Amino acid sequence: MAGEKDPAFFLLFLLLFPLPQASKILTISFLGGSHYLLMDEISRILHDNGHEVRMFLQDIGGMLPGRQSRQSPYAVSTYSMDEKYIKEFKALFNEQQKDNLRGRNSLDNFMMFLNELSYQCNVTLHQTDIFNFLKEEKYDLAVIEGFNPCSFLAAEKLGVPYIAFFPGPFMNAGKIGILGPLSYVPMFYSELTDRMDFFGRLKNTLMYLASPIVDGKMDAVFQMVINEHFTVGSRPSITDLHIKAELWIYNVDFAIEFPRPLLPNVQCIGGLLAKPAKPVSQELEDFIAESGDSGFIVVTLGSMISSLPLVEFLKEMNDGFAKIPQKVIWRYKRSEWPKEVNVAHNVRLMDWVSQNDLLGHPKVRLLVTHGGLNSLMEAVYHGVPIVGIPLFGDQNENMVRIKAKSMGTFIPPDQMKAENFANTIREVIENSRYKASVMKQSIILRSRPLPPDQQLLGWVEHIIQSGGGGHLKPYSYQQPWYQQFLLDVILFISTCVAVVTYLILKVIRVLIYFMFSNRKQKQN
Structure with a gap:
């Protein structure tokens, strides 16, 4: 009898809880490297x-130098920039690398980079054939890379609702209404932790007051692109497009990030690339075996950086490695290693590594x-201490968090000297507190209720099935700025206090007048 009821029960279950149907999803990626x-x-x-x-992929050439491309199981629509521009862009990137290695990571360099993204965006949005094809496909949802403003403009031009995936920390928090108490939520680029003294809170407050000016300056870089590709009356602002996202997903985990308040339409799903390790090649195993009990260290300076353009910087790093007992596996394009520098005896160069x-x-x-x-989340996932050499973007802020949680430390690039570098490596390897701290955070990262791939899938399917993320968005998205900051209420209360104070003073003045008048009459 029980077996006869099973099909009916299963049918009832499907009616009440239908299985998610396959949806048509467009992903948009206009940057290379880790993005x-x-x-x-x-x-x-x-x-x-x-x-x-x-x-929808924009290829500017050499997105992952040294890496053998994997066959994609999903469909790809690719647009490539012309060869002349690719050469110019690589030359600019190379010059900015030199500045970064000298410790000149300035806002001007970042604005120059945004100008290049704006130019690339203008060219990409002119690819009429691709846009017409993608419009005809009628996608249910887009998942876009949320750092490059062009991703938002492409999704808007296609008329597809979208989820924004941000590959870094909360550097654009203010644009999407994530407000945090300035007493313990450090502003991006402040190099502060969540434990600020008075001067730290003062610095944080001043940076907060200046942030709208900086944000406006960055958004203005794309205004010409918006004017060219959107008609008058339907021209969005970058801030409007940020708020329009059905959901924001950040590549963040609180094993690294400082705790802070968040909105319901903001989810933290960090560590998508951190997974259980697979065996390395026999060639690498043989090299590692030579290290004995000393072990080995892994050196990678980003998926986009396959070599270092400053020989003096490279020499200091190489000389530092020569002073330590560990073997070193360094992701570095061997054909670009300068001939005048001899590779340290314990270093093995590889064009690409499975980090x-x-x-x-x-x-x-x-x-x-x-x-x-x-890289940091992979290291924390596997419980490996860290020495950082932050070069640009969010890297300095990320390393501030690693140092604050005692999982490692960092050396500013303009302070790279062989002896100091070697001493820092020895300190982090030999001082047990770094290993203990990173193992503690590893347990936090690994023991999340759901792994990041299931979190991602669950939220994407939730947004599709619920018809958008409107139920997650705060009403503040629809309020003018003066209402959000209660300026109208403050003005009303201030006016009332001023009126009441004026009336009280007026009454006191009248009473004093009558008191003195009566006294004079009595004296007369």
Whole structure:
């Protein structure tokens, strides 16, 4: 009898709780390096769970130098910039690298980079054939890379609702209404922790007051693109497009980030690329075995940086490695190593490394990194201490958090000297507090209720099935700024207090007048 009821029960279950149907999802990726790696992983997760996925990819050449491309299981629509521009862009990127290695990571350099993104965006939005094709496909949802403003403009031009995936920390928090108490939520680029003294809180407050000016300056870079591709009356602002996102997903985990208040339409799903390690090649195993009990360290300075353009900086790093007992596996393009520098005896150069697998090896002792979030989360996931050399973007802020939680430390690039570098490596490897701290955070990262791929899939399907993320957005998105900050209420209360104070003073003045008048009459 029980077996006869099973089909009916199953049918009732399907009627009450229908299984999610496959949806058509567009992913948009207009930047290379770690940004592309994350969007590729997102696309694969959605594809592997039954959704029809296509990526709109802008290729500016050499997105992952040294890496052999994997065959994509999902469809891709690619647009490539012309060869002349690619050469010019690489030359500019190379010059900015030199500035970063000299410690000149300025706002002007970042604005120059945004200008390049604006130019690329203008060219990409002119690809009429691709846009017409994507419009005809009628996608249910887009998942866009949220750092590059062009991703928002492309989604808006296609008329597709979108989820924004931000590859870094909360650097754009103010644009989407994530307000945090300035007493313990540090502003981006402040280099502050959540434990600020008076002068730290003062600095944080001043940076907060200046942030709208900086944000406005950055958004203005794309205004010409907006004017050219959107008609008068329907021209969006970058801030409007940020607020329009159905959901914001940040590549963040509180094993690294400082705790802070968030909105319901903001989800933290960090560590998509951190996974259980696979065995490394026999060639690498043989090299690692030579290290004995000393073990080895992994050196990667970002997926986009395959070599260092400053020979003096490279020489200091190389000489520093020569002073330590560990073996060193360094991701560096061998053909670009300067001939006048002899590779240290304990260093092995590789055009590309499987960083996650090396960090999961039992003999790994340390990660030397630029401080990108993907690298940091892989290191924390595998419980590996960190020495950072932050170069640009969010990397300095990320390393401030690593140092604050005693999982490692960092050296500013303009302070790179062989002896200091070697001493820092020895300190982090030999001082047990770094290993203990990173193992504690590793447990936090690994023991989340749901792994990041399931979180991502669940939220994407929730937004599709619920018809958008309107139920998650605060009403503040519809309020004018003076209402959000209660300026109208403050003005009303201030006016009332002023009127009442004026009336009280008026009454007191009248009473004093009558008192003195009566006294004079009595005296007369």
